[in-house]
Amino acid sequence: MSDRPQTPMLDCVSLPADLKDLSDRELRQVADELRAETISAVSETGGHLGAGLGVVELTVALHAVFETPRDKLIWDVSHQSYPHKILTGRRDRIRTLRQENGLSGFTKRSESAYDPFGAAHSSTSISAALGFAVARDLGADGVGDTIAVIGDGAMSAGMAYEAMNNAGHLKTRLFVILNDNEMSIAPPVGAMSSYLSRLYAGAPFQELKAAARGAVSLLPEPFQMGAKRAKDVLKGLAVGGSLFEELGFSYVGPIDGHDMEQLLPVLRTVRARATGPMLIHVITKKGKGFAPAERAMDKGHATAKFDVVTGEQKKAPSNAPSYTKVFAKSLIREAEADDKVVAVTAAMPDGTGLNLFAERFPRRCFDVGIAEQHAVTFSAGLAAAGMKPFCALYSTFLQRGYDQVVHDVAIQRLPVRFAIDRAGLVGADGATHAGAFDTAFLSNLPGMVVMAAADEAELVHMVATAHALDDRPSAFRYPRGEGVGVEMPERGQPLEIGRGRMIREGKRIAILSFGTRLAEVEKAAESLGQRGITPTIADARFAKPLDRDLILRLAAEHEALITIEEGAVGGFGSQVAQLLAEAGVFDHGLKFRMMVLPDIFIDQASPAAMYAVAGLNAQQIEARVLEVLGITDIASRRA
Structure with missing residues (x-):
């Protein structure tokens, strides 16, 4: 505990409502302490760091200005939501991020009323926000304003523009915060990134405290003069906020997303005066405030546990390549x-x-x-x-x-x-x-x-x-992570299409594996061998086309056949079952079982714990073999 940052002002904030009583100066202090707390928490858990650090001030400002959870704040992708979680009643659990039975690394509806929409893939926020806004206009209870926070990388996906086009057509009041950090996970590519870059690439324009095009009248008086000066700079550019305006949005920006003196008055003004869809263009820096993240190529997108002082990540060594x-x-x-x-x-x-x-x-x-x-x-x-x-x-x-x-x-x-x-x-x-x-x-x-x-x-x-x-x-x-440490070939050789391979010959029962559960199958076979049971093991290699000869041979020479895969119902095992049914194999009494991922979404945990929930580890494979053969534990020792 002594290594954790001192956060006296943040300690007074249990929920966003507590921010309403703070001055703008105190809100700036909350932001500073929130950044320190986020760095400290992720150093212990690992996770997405850079994105959250880039929106610390924006997170504080949005919760201070809007009335969450009645106002629906929707984070695109939501890997930047750790500061949001700290402010919304989850600080006491923030060091359980991404762990079994802990906080999700993304927004999650079942976790908090402040997470109105779950996300982990990009470019969904504007569509969801528009859904909330239209529901509000149709009389839905408990829905106020809707705010979508979307990054410049996510704006390269067509779905974002489909949503904006629809919102502009409907003229529905909603707010889109374009969080422009010039970087999604990788450096952004394409014309959209160039378009956003041109909005503020010139040095004179960068020095302006605020700039607005299309919604100048909504800005506080001090900002209007700056906006007019910015317009003069923008005259030399082929674009301004015109793309967004053509889609039916009023455009404000770009503004400094780390300057509370800009964020707070602009957000307060647009909230008070907007009648239709608004886009507020905010410039931020991914990894802001933590030098190792700022220096990293990916700006600290995903990190293991790390040393807060040096930023050095604490990764377990491995002899096998990923x-x-x-x-x-x-x-x-x-x-x-x-x-x-x-x-x-x-x-x-x-x-x-x-x-x-x-x-x-x-x-x-x-x-x-x-x-x-x-x-x-x-x-x-x-x-x-x-x-x-x-x-x-x-x-x-x-x-x-x-x-x-x-x-x-x-x-x-x-x-x-x-x-x-x-x-x-x-x-x-x-x-x-x-x-x-x-x-x-x-x-x-x-x-x-x-x-x-x-x-x-x-x-x-x-x-x-x-x-x-x-x-x-x-x-x-192929899976995430390291391999199993096998000897590697100098050069790959093309496999015969639709041909599997026999790993070991046994009797009574055959196990046909598809994918990297094969290592667990071999562990199970070693344990079964101590009981006197010697299963045949084969690696299918192909789910399509199937190795028909291999599968029918396994079915003919064994009383039972089990397929194993790291996939859902309807995959490899179902293809095998179709083949066996068409060949009439089941008419001759073959015992057939499929070991697949269960028909549930398995929550976060270590991969080993998740596969235990799925029933696909070595002990569970062994138990399935015994169950199919009708062998009790005592009988198996005699086998």
Whole structure:
């Protein structure tokens, strides 16, 4: 406790209502102490740091000016919501962030009335805020003003503009805070980022205390003169706030998001006078106030536990490479031999390992911003033109581009290669980031090849397999974190499509694994061996097309067959069940079981704890084998 910051003013704030009694000077002190408390808390838990530090003053100002929770404050993505949680009655639990039974790293409706809308993916806030605003206008109880806080990176996604276009058409009163820190997770790319940059790129304009276009009359008197001067500067630019005004929004800004002398009067004025949709453009600095985060390339987006003084992160050492790095290095090797290989990601170059690819092949790597739908169809266009695109996305983000996978890739049978990172359960990010559904939603597409790596060496071969496959789309999935430490091949070799591999021959029962649960299956087999039970173990490798010969052989030679996967109902096991049913195998008495993720969203915890909840660890696999064979614990010792 002695190492924690002194926060006398913040200690007086239990809920946002307590801010109403404070002077503007005292609110500035609250902001300073809130920043120190956020840094201290995340140093103990790890998590998203830079985004929250960038909105500390904005968080205090919004809660001081608006009447939350009646006024609905909606954070886009919401990884910047730690300061918000501290101010809204959750400070006593802030050091449980992202831990089992602790606070979520994102906003969560079940956690607090101050979290009116849950989020963890980007660009949803304006749509949700408009929904609240229209519900209010239709007489919904308990809904006042609605405020969406959205970053400049999230504004690259089409959904944000769909919502703004609808809001402008409806002329509904709502507030959009454009939190412009010139950086989402990775440095922002594209025309939208350039547009925002031009609004304040000139040195004379940067020095202005405030600038407004389109809603000058709403500003307090001292700001109106500054706004007029800013307009003169903006005359030389092709744009101003005109894009937002064309969408039907009144535009105010840009203003310094770390200057309470600007934030408070502007927010108070627009709240008092606005009649329709308002966009307030706020300039902030990600990682503000913590030098290690400010210096970091990703501005402290996601961090492990760290030393508050030095910023040094406390990561457990590992001898095995991460799956993400194995993918990146394997793709680089393929690209060195084939100049048609290109890589595409959606604002996650570091997370997918494509930052390494970009260093080696900058002209052949494309970060399209937070725009997964575009990433998929852009990849389809590259494939149609004869290139060999690898579209690298997290499983949970690929969900956002599913229509494009179906319509633009699968129907046209274009050889887009989907590298699916973060497959399976991911720990502290919880259900919103779990890669649970990709096997199911890809395996039902005609012509799609779906693979899962059992270990890091298999991943190398699957990159080579996807590269060699030129007549249809393919996908290979792999988890977050380190591999299992197997010997690595010098170069990947293409696998025979739709062929699994036998790991060990046994009797009575066969276990067919798809993905990295294979290591847990082998642990279970070792324990079963001590009971005299020797299961056959096979690695399916492919969920589509299935290895028909292998599966039918396992079914014919064993009295029971269990499939295991790190995916939801409807995935690999369901494909196997369909095959067995069509072949009439069940008519001959085969005992068949599927071990899949349960039909629930599993909350945050360590990956090991999450897989225990899912029933997919070695002990649970062993128990399922015993149950299927009808062996009690006593009988198993005699077996």
